[in-house]
Amino acid sequence: MKRQIESGPDMTELPPLAEVMRDHKVSRGVALRAFGVLRQEGMAAPVPGGERIPTQAQCSREER
DSSP states (O other), rough: OHHHHOOOOOOOBBOOOHHHHHHHOHHHHHHHHHHHHHHHSSEEEEEEEEOOOOOOHHHHHHHH
16 A cells, blocks of 8 residues: 555545455455554544545644
8 A cells, every 4th residue: 555655646545444455355454554554654644534645745734
């Protein structure tokens, strides 16, 4: 998923959990951990209804 985010500058939302599980053939726990790692690394931010990939400007504001 990290490579998808880095290679797709127009990507604004992470795929649904079920889609990640199906596409990567992983369990729910593994997919949730992956989302958690992306949040910790600042590559995704939780929002109601899903996970969003913050823009560069949003990342800069959050670091202040």
